[in-house]
Amino acid sequence: MEKGEKYLVKVRLREPNAASSRVVAYEVPYQKDMRIIDALNWLTGEGESIAYRWFCSSKKCGSCAMRVNGVPKLTCWEKLEKDTLIEPLDNFEVTRDLVVEREAYQARYLTFKPYVERNHTPAWPEPLKHTEMLSTYKLMDCIECGICTSGCPAYSGAGGPFPGPWALVQAAKFANDPRDELDRSSEMELSGADYCMSCHRCEELCPMEIPIVSEAIEPMRALAARGPKGTANFPVLFADNVRQNAFVKSSSLFLRSRGLAGIFKNLGMLVRMFTHKKTNLSVQSSATARNQVQAIFSAAEK
Amino acid sequence: MAIITHETEVLVIGGSAGGMYAALNAHAMGAKVLLISKALLGRGGCSATFGYIGGTHSKEKQIPQVIDLTDNKSFHDKIKYYGHYLADQEFAEKAWSYNETFYHRMEEMGLYIRRTDDGDVVTSGGFGYGPISAKLGTSGKGIMDIFRSQIFRRQIPYLEESSGVTLIRSGERVTGAIVFDYMKGTLHEIHAKSVILACGHVNWLWDRGTATREQAGNGLAMAFHAGAELAGIEQVWWHIADVANPKAWMRSHMYPNPIPMTSEVVEFYNSDGEMFFHGNMFRAAQPSYYLQCKALTRQIKAGKARPDGGYYASFGKIDPYNIREYSTVGRYMEKLGLDPKSDMIECAMTSHQQRGGVAIDHGMATRVEGLFISGSLAADFITGIITVAWEAETAARSAVNHARKVTLFKNGSAIREVERRFSKLLEAAPRNPIGPSAVKEQLRQLMGREMNYFKSGESIERAIEGLREIRNTMLPRMQISSKNLVSNYELLDAVDISDMLDVAELICIASRNRTESRGAFYRSDYPFVDNKNWLKNIHLSGNVSDPTIRLKDVNLKYVRPADERADFLTTEY
Numbered sequence: 001m002e003k004g005e006k007y008l009v010k011v012r013l014r015e016p017n018a019a020s021s022r023v024v025a026y027e028v029p030y031q032k033d034m035r036i037i038d039a040l041n042w043l044t045g046e047g048e049s050i051a052y053r054w055f056c057s058s059k060k061c062g063s064c065a066m067r068v069n070g071v072p073k074l075t076c077w078e079k080l081e082k083d084t085l086i087e088p089l090d091n092f093e094v095t096r097d098l099v100v101e102r103e104a105y106q107a108r109y110l111t112f113k114p115y116v117e118r119n120h121t122p123a124w125p126e127p128l129k130h131t132e133m134l135s136t137y138k139l140m141d142c143i144e145c146g147i148c149t150s151g152c153p154a155y156s157g158a159g160g161p162f163p164g165p166w167a168l169v170q171a172a173k174f175a176n177d178p179r180d181e182l183d184r185s186s187e188m189e190l191s192g193a194d195y196c197m198s199c200h201r202c203e204e205l206c207p208m209e210i211p212i213v214s215e216a217i218e219p220m221r222a223l224a225a226r227g228p229k230g231t232a233n234f235p236v237l238f239a240d241n242v243r244q245n246a247f248v249k250s251s252s253l254f255l256r257s258r259g260l261a262g263i264f265k266n267l268g269m270l271v272r273m274f275t276h277k278k279t280n281l282s283v284q285s286s287a288t289a290r291n292q293v294q295a296i297f298s299a300a301e302k
Numbered sequence: 303m304a305i306i307t308h309e310t311e312v313l314v315i316g317g318s319a320g321g322m323y324a325a326l327n328a329h330a331m332g333a334k335v336l337l338i339s340k341a342l343l344g345r346g347g348c349s350a351t352f353g354y355i356g357g358t359h360s361k362e363k364q365i366p367q368v369i370d371l372t373d374n375k376s377f378h379d380k381i382k383y384y385g386h387y388l389a390d391q392e393f394a395e396k397a398w399s400y401n402e403t404f405y406h407r408m409e410e411m412g413l414y415i416r417r418t419d420d421g422d423v424v425t426s427g428g429f430g431y432g433p434i435s436a437k438l439g440t441s442g443k444g445i446m447d448i449f450r451s452q453i454f455r456r457q458i459p460y461l462e463e464s465s466g467v468t469l470i471r472s473g474e475r476v477t478g479a480i481v482f483d484y485m486k487g488t489l490h491e492i493h494a495k496s497v498i499l500a501c502g503h504v505n506w507l508w509d510r511g512t513a514t515r516e517q518a519g520n521g522l523a524m525a526f527h528a529g530a531e532l533a534g535i536e537q538v539w540w541h542i543a544d545v546a547n548p549k550a551w552m553r554s555h556m557y558p559n560p561i562p563m564t565s566e567v568v569e570f571y572n573s574d575g576e577m578f579f580h581g582n583m584f585r586a587a588q589p590s591y592y593l594q595c596k597a598l599t600r601q602i603k604a605g606k607a608r609p610d611g612g613y614y615a616s617f618g619k620i621d622p623y624n625i626r627e628y629s630t631v632g633r634y635m636e637k638l639g640l641d642p643k644s645d646m647i648e649c650a651m652t653s654h655q656q657r658g659g660v661a662i663d664h665g666m667a668t669r670v671e672g673l674f675i676s677g678s679l680a681a682d683f684i685t686g687i688i689t690v691a692w693e694a695e696t697a698a699r700s701a702v703n704h705a706r707k708v709t710l711f712k713n714g715s716a717i718r719e720v721e722r723r724f725s726k727l728l729e730a731a732p733r734n735p736i737g738p739s740a741v742k743e744q745l746r747q748l749m750g751r752e753m754n755y756f757k758s759g760e761s762i763e764r765a766i767e768g769l770r771e772i773r774n775t776m777l778p779r780m781q782i783s784s785k786n787l788v789s790n791y792e793l794l795d796a797v798d799i800s801d802m803l804d805v806a807e808l809i810c811i812a813s814r815n816r817t818e819s820r821g822a823f824y825r826s827d828y829p830f831v832d833n834k835n836w837l838k839n840i841h842l843s844g845n846v847s848d849p850t851i852r853l854k855d856v857n858l859k860y861v862r863p864a865d866e867r868a869d870f871l872t873t874e875y
Contacts, residue, residue, distance in 0.1 A: 016788035032547040033638055041550070047737030049783040051791050055514040057550040059633070060443045061345040076550045077637065095485065096789035102342070103462075115451035116412030124406035125364050129421040133414055140414065140436050140444060144345075174451070177412070 005030045007080060009039045011050055012087040013097045021094075023085070036075035036084065037064055040098075051097035059207065062143030065089055065150070066098050072147040074207040089150040091157065091164075102146065104158035109167035112191060116174055117182035132178045135215050139173035141208040142166075148202035148212060154195045162195035165202040165212045172216035175223060189227025193220045194235055230259060239297075246285035246293040250278060303724060303787060304488040305717060310336040311705040312698070313479060313492050315466040316500025316521065317341060318349030319442075319690045320677020320697075322449035324498050327698035329458050333705055336492060337460035338481050340501075340516040343453065344446035347517055348504040348655065348678070349687075352442035353557050353630075355408075355415065356686035357401040359430035364423055366401045367430065378861045380684070382875050383587040386821025387837055388534060388657070389683035390857040393664055397684060400692035405433070407691070413448045416562070416628070424628065426560035427585075438562055439555070439630030445687060461490065466520055467797060469497060469528040469673065470716040476528050476672040477711045480720045484794040487787025489724070491717040495705035496672055498697050499525055499660065503678035503685070507806050508653035509750030510610075512541065512553045518742075518798035519805030521679045525660040526808065530668040531843045533681035533854070534658025535805075536812035539822040540755045542579075542594040543568065545634055546611040546650035554634050556615040556649060558590060562628035566620040570594070571646060572606035572613050584874065591654065592822050595755055596871050598651070599824070609754065614646035651755055656809075657683045657822055661841055666697035672708070674701045681839070727796045728782055735781035738795035744772055745802055753810060758827040766810045773803055804846045812840045815851060819870035831868040831875070 006027045014021035026048070028039045040052055054064035057076040064075045067087040075086070092100035130137070149155050149164035156162065171191070175184045202212045210216075224232035234257050241253045254270060255263060263270070273279045312328040314321050317339020325337040340346060358367040358376075367376070380398065381389060409415060416424040416434050425433050435444035453460060463485040470478040476497050481490040501521025506513035526532055543558055545551040558581040560567050567581035579597040584590045598607055607613035617625055617632070622643050625632045632642040640647060658681040666674050676697035677690040752765035777799070782792045818832035819825050841852040863875075 015784060016786045031549060035548045035550045038549050044737070044739040045743035047740030049737060049739075049792055051789045055341045055346045055516065056351050056553060057514070058351060058554040060440060061342070061350055061514070063342055063345060079548075096784075096786075099485075099789045110454055113455075115455040117455070118410070121410055122406075124366075124409065125415075125423055126409055127421060128414075128417050130417045130419050133417070137414065137436070140447070141440075143443070174412070177414075179412070 007034075007039065008083045009043070009080070010085045011040075011098070012085070013050065014094055016096050030080075034080045036066070036068055036073065036078055036080050036086065039080050039084070040075070040086070051099050053099050060143060062145035065145040065147045067150070072150040072205055074145055074147065077207055089146055091150045091152065091155055092146065100146070105146070105149070105164070105167070108158060108163055109170050112163075112167060112171035112187050113182065113184065114170045114174055116177055116180045118179060119181045122179070126179070128179070135176040135219070136173055138210055138215050139169055139176065141210055142169045142173065143208060144170070145207065147205050147207060151201050151205045153199060153201065154197050161192040163191050163193070165196075165217065168193055168220050169210060169212055169216040172220050176215070176219060185223050185227040186229070188220050188224040189229055189232035191220065191224060193217060193224050194232060196221070233257070243294060243297050244290075246289040249283075251281055254279075303721060305721075306488055306490050308336055308490060308492045309494075309710055309712075310334050310492065311495045312336075312498060312701045313494035313496070314338065314498045314500060314676070315479060315481070315524075316498075316502065316676065316679070317343045317460070317462065318347040318446060318500070318502060318677075319449065319687060320349075320500035320502065320679065320694050321498070322446070322453055323691055323694035324500055324676040324698045324701075325458055325460075326449065326452055326456065327695045328498075328702050329456055331698065331702045333702045335458050336494070337453065337458055338464050338466060338479075339460060339462050340465045340520070341463065341514065343460055343462050344450035346514050347502045348442075348512065349502070350443050350446045351512065351514065351553055352687065353439040353555060354432040354434050354441045354559060355405075355445070356432055357404065357688045359405075359423060359425050359433050366405055379586040381861050382863070383584070383590070384685065385683045386537070386657075386875050387833070387858070387863050388537065388821070388839060388856055391859045391861065392857055393682065394684050395860070396664065397682065397689040397692040400688050400695075404688045404691055408445065408448065411448050411452050413445060424562045426562040427565050432559050432562075434562055434628065437628055437630050438557055438559065442687070464490065465516070465794060465797070466499075466501070466524055467720055468716060469524050470713050471528055472711050472713040474529075474671055475711070476670055477713055478716075479524070480716055482794070482797065484791065485789055487790060489717065489720060491714075493710055493712045495708050495710055496674060496701035498674045498676050498701050499679055500676040500694070500697075501679050503655045503657070503659055505656065505802075505805060507746060507749050507802060507809070508754065509746045510544075510552050510650060510652045511746075512544065512555070512652055512654045514553065519801045520798070522659065522805045522808075523801035525668060525673065525675070525679075526804070526843070526846075528673060529670045529843070530673060531661040531841045531852070532659065532808060533661040533839045533841045534683060534812070535656055535809050535842070536816050536840065537657035537683065537822045538809070539591050539654040539657060540595050541591055541652045541654050542570070542598045542613075543615055543649055544652040546648040551634060552650070552652050556631050556647065557629070558594065561617075561620050561624050564620060564624050568631075569616045569619065570597070570613060570649070571616055572601045574606050576606070587874065593874065595651070595824070599756070599871060609651045609756070611648050611650045613649060615649050616646045617642045618644065618646075653754075655685060657685070658839070664696075665700040666693055667700050672704060674704075724793070724797075727780070727793060728785055730781055732779045732781055734779055736776060736779045738780050738782065738792050738799060741772065741776045741780060741799050742795055742802065744776060745769070745799070745806060748772070749806055753806075753813070755824055756826050757813060758825055759814065760827075762810050762814045766807060766814075769803055769807050769810065807846055808842055808849065811849060811851075812842060815840050821875055824870060829870045831865075831870055831873055833863045833868075834866050837863075
């Protein structure tokens with residue numbers, strides 16, 4: 001690629017509240033090692049009106065994520081391709097052109113108490129080993145660019161049931177911190193963390209290479225299962241049930257997951273389960289099957 | 303335009319270190335606080351991009367080093383290398399003493415200051431220079447995350463992506479501010495008993511700058527127009543260690559400090575492959591930004607480097623494990639397909655921070671009642687997160703004390719003036735229109751051309767003339783293409799450009815008046831340090847085009863320079 005060679009940059013523009021958007025094509029002279037955001041900066045430097053959010057342009061502020069040729073990317077970090085379509089991030093409301101609304105998202109994750117809560121004032125230097133901080137240390141890299149949530153198939157908007165990986169990373173960053181002394185299980189059991197499908201798309205997209213599922217989502221689901229209401233422990237009970245029985249023993253799952261009040265309230269359903277032959281108390285799996293399933297669980301836990 | 307009116311005790315304008323820490327302190331003192339951030343909270347400005355924690359830490363004792371005035375050594379070094387003998391020495395003494403409080407306070411709030419697997423604090427260099435959070439290169443981001451988390455925790459009200467437009471003046475007092483929420487397109491009329499400005503010391507007024515997009519000199523301009531004095535704004539630090547390409551990464555710094563856990567530093571090579579600078583050349587001076595500039599100047603004069611490239615940073619002598627584990631410098635190289643061990647990365651000169659700023663007393667008060675400064679927007683001539691934290695705490699205390707003494711005064715005239723100004727900008731329909739962002743770009747090109755590190759009397763005059771031309775010929779042509787106010791960056795740019803022009807012109811005027819070179823400030827027509835005449839700061843006030851100029855002697859209570867006059871390019875400050 002020659003310096004000054006023309007690159008085709010197409011940008012999706014949309015006035016606030018407009019019913020439709022339009023794609024405008026520009027020619028941008030190539031500069032050495034050009035990033036995607038350099039093209040937008042060149043265009044606005046020429047006086048073009050394109051609204052887009054960016055601050056540091058060096059992979060620290062997380063504000064310049066956009067959808068580039070169909071994939072959410074950090075535009076300060078990824079190089080400009082010869083033919084590039086730049087659009088706003090999916091899964092967020094667009095306010096204008098390439099700018100998405102972040103406030104509703106942030107308001108939701110604030111309910112997860114994203115801060116360290118201590119009961120005592122530590123001395124300096126506080127006894128602390130790097131090995132104890134490893135999980136939080138990885139999550140500290142999160143720049144809240146929103147790319148993970150933008151690419152998440154389980155996320156359905158700020159009002160949907162799943163808070164999205166971004167919010168769970170922020171929650172886990174503080175929950176996993178050995179210095180934090182707050183019981184966060186009640187916030188987590190109401191968080192909707194269980195809607196994650198463990199597809200790992202967030203990890204594939206994360207520009208900071210954060211192990212989102214293993215360090216944030218799974219620990220937060222485990223925390224949710226310990227919540228005082230007991231409403232988020234179903235996946236744990238389900239897994240236990242399969243591990244013990246080598247199949248889903250629905251009667252036992254029903255009894256264990258609902259609590260005494262729930263059992264009485266849903267007695268009708270239990271009766272129907274039996275009358276419709278959806279469950280059977282006497283069915284047992286073979287010892288071989290149970291061993292095999294337990295081996296799978298053991299391997300997965302490693 | 304929709305207008306939302308607020309009443310508060312302490313209004314803090316600035317959403318990074320200086321602003322958030324001031325807000326936290328004022329809130330802890332029981333005041334009602336409102337915080338304004340032009341970027342996303344904690345994600346803009348210099349604070350989010352700085353790289354290490356600063357201060358010094360005893361490696362053996364694992365405690366912060368106390369600055370020792372009695373043997374004069376560490377204090378003198380800092381005054382010489384950081385303050386170029388322009389800092390008020392009693393002020394510096396107070397601010398630097400925060401070294402002993404800072405680490406403890408930050409970890410209490412949840413910052414993780416990097417430990418080894420054995421639990422020792424990770425620092426670099428033999429004397430424990432610069433602890434880090436996460437990695438060298440991202441400590442600022444980590445500190446901002448923690449301040450942000452504490453703002454959330456204490457539920458301090460804040461407005462993000464909202465820019466201070468003007469301070470409200472009532473007689474001789476500042477009684478609030480008008481703030482533009484450019485994301486929602488609303489104006490906020492905020493009446494406050496005390497106002498703290500914390501807009502930082504980095505402004506994107508040059509084509510190459512470490513400043514981020516929102517840094518448009520708003521803090522300096524608002525304070526100046528409210529009647530405060532600006533001091534030493536000609537003192538602009540330049541970097542040589544920022545990435546040349548891609549352009550976006552001109553804010554990415556190849557830190558001259560030793561890589562943590564080593565005493566090894568980056569080396570700089572000229573276009574002939576000769577090493578001409580490394581950070582250990584001046585042990586007491588780390589980070590030696592302006593000494594790098596002098597070294598590079600000699601290379602440029604010899605034709606072996608250019609201000610915009612042709613010289614390179616090398617990490618070849620540093621253990622790759624330590625680069626990967628403790629620093630972010632490698633990631634930029636790797637992303638470009640370079641190997642930090644064997645390849646070098648091209649760098650270019652970049653404007654950085656203003657050492658001066660708004661003139662303050664030791665309580666961070668300006669000469670205007672009700673107006674206080676937090677962080678590096680102050681004319682402190684020293685820098686670093688520890689200084690900023692002391693300044694923030696001090697400003698908060700002064701602002702809260704002031705707020706307890708006065709009654710709220712609600713002056714409704716400022717909002718009407720801002721409304722008129724915004725309407726005029728939105729309705730302008732010039733014949734030969736130009737986008738506001740292009741005007742910004744013209745200003746940066748002009749400043750980069752005429753007011754770069756190598757400026758002279760002649761180039762300063764050309765810059766002043768060029769700025770006035772932009773003001774006279776380009777501003778009337780400015781047009782905002784969309785009348786819808788939501789996420790209207792064009793309107794924000796059009797508002798910013800006035801402040802940028804004012805601040806740029808004031809920088810030129812101060813530079814014209816300083817007839818010597820020193821520390822961060824180089825004039826090629828006065829290439830000597832003149833301690834006989836210039837242990838003084840230039841204070842500006844009044845009107846931009848014809849400001850009142852006052853020279854103020856520096857408080858040299860503890861140490862003085864040894865020489866009366868020195869050759870700038872070879873002396874160490």
